[in-house]
Amino acid sequence: MKSGLSWSVRAAFAAALALTALPAAATVGGSFLVAARAAPAPSGAQSLCSTYSWACDGRAGAQRSREMDLVKRVNRSVNASTREISDRSQYAREEHWALPTRRGGDCEDFALIKKRELIRSGVAPARLLIATALDRQRRSHAVLIYRSAGGDVVLDNQTDRLRGWQQTGYVFLRMQDPADPRRWVSGFTSR
Template sequence: MRQPFFGLLNGRPFPRNTLCLSAFALSLALMGGAVQAQSMAALPAVTQPVAKVGAAKPIMGWIRFCEQNPAECAVDPSEPAAIDLSAKDWQTLIRINRQVNIDIKAKTDKDHWGIDDRWDFAEDGSGDCEDYQLVKRKLLVEAGFPRRALRMTVVIDEEGAGHAVMMVRTNRGDFILDNKRNAILPWHKTGYVYIKREGDEGMAWASLGGRTSPTMTANQ
């Protein structure tokens, strides 16, 4: 998947899209999370979740990743499919999303591995969009989040290219963790077209039918 454009910030790669954040959010990013703002504890407004419209085939890179990491792809149906989002959970999501975005150096699979698409944990410190999200999910699961509520998701980005994000399903709506920005946005505020996401169980994925707006969704 094509990588976002990155610039350098304090000598480190940083997603340029972040420069469009508010002055407050940008100052947090520049300080690397050192500022513990009380307003970060405030929960986001409730929004409608995205609706699935049917089944979809998983990405081939996902299939290969699951063959090598079966525990990462196993879905426990006894886990909640959505998180009852608390202020502490929201802070954890913000912290991990921002930290992984800082820690991983953007590198396409072609430049990194010589192939078009490989899903990995960026163990050498470099990776592309799906690698960022896999690391975030791993850290969130270690922090106590249910894997079933953390869905790998395929979208079309603002440049018309395929892009991977992670959708966090909550009782307040679906929120997107992205390597293009440090802000965590409701799914319909990203400007992306939603194609498909990891399913409720097993290897099955769900089609999102090119969703762009909550006015197009229905109850699931």
């Protein structure tokens, strides 16, 4: 993701920062990201649905027993087997959302491969949503959100540890719409 912040990202950051002052549950997955409004897809995700139809599949399904163990395994496995490389180094441009290549991938590539592997393993696509955020250093970042029964859990290439979205210290900017992953939403609070 780009390291410089555009005016719209700074405005979204300011709005999201105000929301982080809200009381937060401290347990993993203790709450869900609830969006206030529709948002445009991130620039690199404009053709995401046409390139990877599974990435925008909204089929629901019951949570399976031991699914969280599977989510943890996939997160660790992808983090261990995929090298981090910027889009600038790999594609000679700032933003390109794609599955990792043999050379590796950047944060949204990690999120995509995790989503694909979890869908292939039987996790309902509607419970796997890609989100963009500002990380703890306020750099642009992308993660995969797993909608567990207890709340939204973040799969992140920066750690093997799963955390509830409020525990990350990230400012969430946009996420695939849980009602229709072809769309994006923003303006988050918790429920």
